[in-house]
Structures are given as C-alpha cells and as structure tokens.
C-alpha cells in the first residue's frame with residue numbers, strides 16, 4: 221500500500237464530503253494517533269491513516285447507516301439500539317470499498333473506534349484513545365492528556381473507558397456491552413497476572 225497516495229485520497233474525500241469541524245477533528249485524531257503509535261512503538265503510518273478515516277461515515281444519513289448495519293452480526297443489542305454508533309462499522313466497510321483498503325489493522329480501528337471491542341488490535345486501541353484525547357477535545361486538559369500519554373497502551377485505554385463511563389453516567393447513560401467487555405478483558409491482562 222502506498223501510504224501517501226492513500227492519505228491524499230482520503231483527505232480529498234473528507235474535504236469534499238464532511239463538515240469543516242469534523243474534518244479538523246479527523247486531522248487532530250490522525251496526528252494524535254500517530255503520536256500514540258510512536259510512544260507505544262506501533263506503526264505510525266497505519267495509525268495516521270486510521271485516525272484520518274475514523275469518522276468518514278459520521279455524517280452519513282441515519283437511514284443509510286441503518287440499512288448497512290445489517291451486514292454486521294457481531295454487535296450487542298445495546299449497540300444496535302444506538303444508530304449514532306453505526307458509523308464505525310459502516311465507515312470500515314466504506315473505506316474497504318471506496319479506497320480498496322484491506323489492511324485489517326486499519327479496518328478494525330475504524331470499525332471499533334467509538335465503543336471499542338474486547339481483544340482488539342493495538343492500532344484499534346490507539347484510535348480509540350486518540351479519538352478521546354485529540355487536541356481539539358476541550359474536555360481534556362493538558363495535564364490529563366499528558367498523564368494518559370505517559371502510560372502503557374492498555375492503561376491508556378482503561379483511562380479512556382473510565383472517563384467515558386463518568387461522562388455517560390453524568391448524562392444518565394451507560395457504556396454498551398462492547399466497552400464493558402473490553403474493560404474486563406484489559407483488567408485480566410493488566411492485573412490478574414501480578
């Protein structure tokens with residue numbers, strides 16, 4: 221895969237098809253993804269491409285998202301009740317079709333970026349964290365961002381799950397099963413073996 225060519229194609233698509241605010245967010249997530257990949261010794265180009273494309277389907281019509289989610293049979297009932305979560309899997313299918321991207325690390329990262337998934341690959345963990353702590357996210361201050369970036373990748377993910385949980389609880393909502401299961405699997409890896 222020619223990374224530069226793919227980045228230019230996705231960038232051109234985003235500039236034409238999504239709002240300016242969402243485009244700026246996509247660039248910031250791409251930059252943060254690449255930084256996290258560097259810090260955790262993962263592939264920076266793969267992370268950048270995934271971050272850039274993660275929200276490619278965020279502004280698709282709800283009717284289209286609903287129509288396409290039926291292709292996926294891995295999501296929980298709770299997830300399926302929330303069309304605002306569908307843009308991950310639908311976006312992954314879209315980049316495969318539109319840009320012939322077959323790299324599974326990229327597709328998995330786009331697919332699971334909003335709620336995560338148990339045992340997802342490192343690149344997917346990177347995008348999950350980057351989407352929450354990118355520089356355009358005003359609810360994260362510099363100190364908290366730096367504290368998260370100083371941790372191992374799994375502990376970054378655990379921090380983001382905890383922050384999302386607090387946020388959702390404050391709004392009267394809760395984490396979907398995918399995120400809860402990811403939390404449990406990470407706790408087993410990080411703490412049970414001690």
Ligand SMILES: Nc1ncnc2c1ncn2[C@@H]1O[C@H](COP(=O)(O)OP(=O)(O)O)[C@@H](O)[C@H]1O
Nearest residue numbers: 304305334335336351384388393394395396399
């Ligand atoms: N793990 C989760 N469980 C349940 N709902 C979630 C979870 N993560 C995000 N949400 C909700 O899904 C919606 C979309 O989230 P997201 O795509 O991260 O928003 P944004 O447009 O800010 O990128 C938000 O309303 C958010 O509260």
